């Protein structure tokens with residue numbers, strides 16, 4: 001016989017202390033100022049800070065609450081050097097042939113290239129892994145969606161703390177599991193440098209543009225034509 005689930009009263013509710021319309025706007029005002037940064041300062045960020053970011057990410061919802069993620073936080077200069085070297089090798093192959101013409105054209109306004117010095121300069125690299133299997137060998141569900149949500153929450157937590165991030169996806173990313181000695185069931189999913197932007201940090205104007213609300217939001221008209 002299946003055991004009935006245990007339930008708890010939901011009494012630790014978050015109250016923003018202001019109407020939702022204001023709270024939602026204030027959050028937007030924080031998030032809209034997030035930029036993907038490719039020029040980092042070497043200003044340190046405490047391990048405690050990174051722990052809070054990972055706690056925030058780990059509070060994400062996930063399929064059957066399996067929490068199919070691992071956040072490997074790298075600060076060791078030698079590991080960062082090895083990650084940079086391997087990432088740049090993949091990126092060279094990408095820019096020099098693997099990428100389609102169309103892809104390269106789409107990247108032009110961002111000004112990206114195979115050089116990734118930020119992988120050594122940023123004080124932390126958070127390598128997000130997706131678990132293909134739970135740590136106990138059990139199944140995971142909607143792992144892609146779950147890791148995506150958790151990573152989005154990590155980015156939001158960093159922004160809220162005044163820290164810059166980059167959603168970096170060197171492809172293929174297999175080398176990350178190898179360099180970091182992770183088990184086979186952990187699949188490298190995203191590489192996120194975390195730190196402060198360099199004083200002279202520039203961001204591509206193209207990346208600042210966002211679609212208008214009307215382009216991304218559709219509200220039903222209550223069945224009226």
Ligand code: IYR
Pocket residue numbers: 091094107110112113114168169170171
């Ligand atoms: N991974 C490469 C290329 C790249 C791809 C996309 I899609 C971007 O939005 C940005 C860059 C690189 O990091 O340079």
